[in-house]
Amino acid sequence: MxxxxxxxxxxxxxxxxxxxxxxxxxxxxxxxxxxxxxxxxxxxxxxxxxxxxxxxxxxxxxxxxxxxxxxxxxxxxxxxxxxxxxxxxxSKHFVTDIDLYQQSFGKGFTHFYGPVEDYCILALLPSYLEREGSSLIYMVNDMIQNSKNPHSGFYLNNLDELKGKLKQLRAEKTKTLLIGVSFALLDLAEQFPMSLENVILMETGGMKGRRKELIREELHDILKNAFGVSSIHSEYGMTELLSQAYSKGNGLFECPPxxxxxxxxxxxxxxxxxxxxxxxxxxxxxxxxxxxxxxxxxxxxxxxxxxxxxxxxxxxxxxxxxxxxxxx
Missing domain, CATH: 2.30.38.10 (Luciferase; Domain 3)
Known part of the structure; x- marks a missing residue:
């Protein structure tokens, strides 16, 4: 075409x-x-x-x-x-036009959440950072760069540092998105429960063999209780796609147009x-x-x-x- x-x-x-x-x-x-x-x-x-x-x-x-x-x-x-x-x-996804991927995830995020530059993006994605070729890491890294916020960045196993950053951003009332793989968010919830009522908390699913699999409702209940939030957002995407669907916490996902x-x-x-x-x-x-x-x-x-x-x-x-x- x-x-x-x-x-x-x-x-x-x-x-x-x-x-x-x-x-x-x-x-x-x-x-x-x-x-x-x-x-x-x-x-x-x-x-x-x-x-x-x-x-x-x-x-x-x-x-x-x-x-x-x-x-x-x-x-x-x-x-x-x-x-x-x-x-x-x-699975391997052979991408011939990376600009098309950038457009898709960029326009998709903006469709649901507004411009990425309005956010500080914190990413807790250790299992993805530990390997090469992750489309999720590519997407989130691009979002971090485009956020233009000096506090945006990836976290591997340094949960104590992440806790401090979240508390700082909350005190400064900075619009923040914390996106993480399920098992790492559960680690954070167990070790450092805290109030994150003004943070968008988004899980990407997956225990990656690190923890027992939980149904989404059970996972969200644990995270809501630990972080004092009314809802947990979710991202639904996969290696074989260029687009993502999002849920803002009711278990129902929406697709971009x-x-x-x-x-x-x-x-x-x-x-x-x-x-x-x-x-x-x-x-x-x-x-x-x-x-x-x-x-x-x-x-x-x-x-x-x-x-x-x-x-x-x-x-x-x-x-x-x-x-x-x-x-x-």
Missing amino acids: DKKRIQDIFSITSASEFEALALEVFHFQYSNNTVYKTYCNLLKRTPENVQAIRDIPFLPIAFFKTHQVISSRSKPTVIFESSGTTSGNT WMQIITRDTEDPLEIQSHGKTGGINIIDLANVNSCSFIATQDLGKTYPDGTFEVLGRFDHSDIRGCNLMAL
């Missing part, structure tokens, strides 16, 4: 505009992404019979572990990599699930135009008519269907 049309992705204002661009992106990726085209052909879903969003095939996210999923002839400038599992099997969540039937991956019913989460991320914008994740959730959605958990690996239709 030409650059001007790609920029239109960030100007979507209606459902009809979203659908028109989604179908255009589908046509482009079908023609330019070998992995996705092969998958679509096996499902007999081609530009000739895909007439609406519900007809578009969603590529199982597992293919990012085994194939180079790319819809551009340009060479990748950045390769983002997931944290992986004990088997070392990681160029992103949409659709759920699929847990038994039939090609059947779209109705609102309010638990299904597998399919993501449309139109900013991901040079990779794949239509991804079937291994997360479970519910969507609602107002466009919000919940994340309820993950498929058990034995239950994942539709991921073995293609062997290249």
